[in-house]
Amino acid sequence: MTATTSHVNPNVSDATARAAAKAATQNQPVTFGKALNTALADALVANDSTVIFGEDVGTLGGVFRITDGLTARFGSERCFDTPLAESGIVGMAIGMAMNGMRPVIEMQFDAFAYPAFEQIASHVAKMHNRTRGKVDLPMVIRIPYAGGVGGVEHHCDSSEAYYAHTPGLKVFTPATVKDAYLMLREAIDSPDPVIFFEPKKLYWSKEQVDLQALASDYEAKRAATTEGTARIARAGSDATLITYGPSVSTAMEAAKLAAEEGISLEVIDIRTIVPFDDETVCASVRKTGRAIVVAEAQGFVSVASEIVARVQERCFHSLAAPVLRVTGFDIPYPAPTLEKYNLPSAERILDAVDQLQWEA
């Protein structure tokens, strides 16, 4: 971008070019991927112990380019490629975290993280407990997840329930560009291991966000904490859509369509599945009296199931209708030609809204 600008205006001074570039950045929409990339770069600057590694994250910058430019800028000791072995990546990260580093590692795709599951479930999740708090593992496992991008088999799984079900793991999943930045910074600074789920379909989504201002706010501790804090993505009064990650945008679309029909839907973005913010979710459901959980993952024994259970345990007397779920079907992910039939759509959400026993 800067290079192009200086080609167009060859006579402009360096300082002016930099100022122009900065102004341009501030006014330009930022992609979700760029926010993650900036968070990683800022974390490398903020703490010498931060190291990034995984498959193709070095020279290539990651298959989704989330680590683009980091090796060139910080050197191959701070951001590097490993042999192609996920258990090895996670296992080595555990040892590095035991010995004072803060590894941020990338699993190339959701389903490619499964070879590392033993390391994650038996060690990442348990080391702090097993050592009675003596060894913490401040590490982040980034997992691009979910569908909606026409990916083939093994590239579109929503695997969050496996990790959320495992005590000792924190599970984050941002749904906005701003949260992508803030939540990744928080995850890297957390003393606990964090499984960081990045909805693939959002990588190219754009928002008007001033990343420099966001970075200053975060580093000055002015930014509100996202961990354990659900976000009210849209205020409403008739029913609550509880959702996270890739499904937030679908829920927002449904809420917009419902509003045209005079139904006011509140949308809650969970943000961190673990720890879970019961308070914000329940306050909303108590207010509206109706709730639907929307999630892309298959519904059987899922995060959505857990949310439904928690809501009915806590809000039963405020409910005017059963809490419903709109989720993916209980089938292997049908990528890519038929995925649209599996993915929760705004229409499917609105059909569920219709079933919330509105008749007096």
Add this chain to the structure above:
Amino acid sequence: MSTEAHEDRISSVSKKFGITPEDYMLPARHMINLLNVDGTLREESDQGTEPGHEYPLPSPAELMDAYSALAVGRRVNDQNSALVRQGRMAVYPSSHGQEACQVAAALCLEDGDWLFPTYRDTVAVLTKGVAPMEVMTSFRGEWHCGYDPKAYHCAPMSTPLTTQLLHGVGVAHAAKLRGENTVVVAMCGDGATSEGDFHEALNFAAVFKLPVIFFVQNNKYAISVPLSQQSAAPSLAHKAVGYGMAGERVDGNDLMALMAVMRRAVRLAREGNGPLLIEAHTYRMQAHTNADDDKRYREDSEVQEWIAKDPVTRMHAYLDDAGLLTEEAQAKITERAEAIAKKLRDGMNQDANTPPSELFEHVFASKTTQLAEQQALLADELAREEA
């Protein structure tokens, strides 16, 4: 790291020994064995050494320290097995017969170096300096590992096989990035070499040129399954060449040979020559644990054969013959072993008394709302029980 740089490293160390890179990486034709089973020193031509795989004898002082740890290790193994029979310990995977390997794995390291043990490596952990009762914590049915891994530079004894080798690789990698000269000994058994993480750990260590010694105690059985059903390799040490690292075989019941081989491996690793794989030939004299019945899968005659190769009597005979082990020195060692055994008896005879509320304390650095609620629920149940 480029392929050329990798080849340079192997060729520079092989050049140092005056052998080809292949001969550096391949184990010597015979396993390294310095002492006969009767404790006499083998002829130099009979020690298994060859050009590039040469092993000077450890010093008398070194051998006496090692023997002391060996005798303590044997006493601890037998004390723990007794405590299990008495119902004072939940389970104990004894390393009876493998104590020489245990002792060498710990003694070859310096203070800042790390040990990554398995559940059968209690004697190595003890030798690394962890307090006896702390070592045995998990075997009495406690929920935590019992010691501070960072204080002792000793990881929790790992139950999931070979997963800990990768953690050792990570510890070495972090140290290397900080410019520290830390060496790691990562331990596993013969059966464990079939696990995927064994492969990933060796490969990562070799690719990143990390100072890790992979120390395989080949005790011939993975619970009941013999080595012949684990691997068709000429030896487990031969696997090293596939990763571009050096391998060596050693008599795992010969403490003198083990000390020589392990110390050389640590020195090579610390000098920046990358990882090594050491296979020690030993034998698990007792069942896998007290819950196992080894008569179902091996002949008693086989066990009897290995009694003659016992590491403790062998080392004792050598030191005795060499005039190093005076009556006074032996008495001191016995006294030390008995003191530790008593510590274990006294400790195990007291009931573990961890408050159940602590189960919620260390899941995360700080408790989540949900864990606090569950902790309160359990506290309430316990209060009602007491009332």
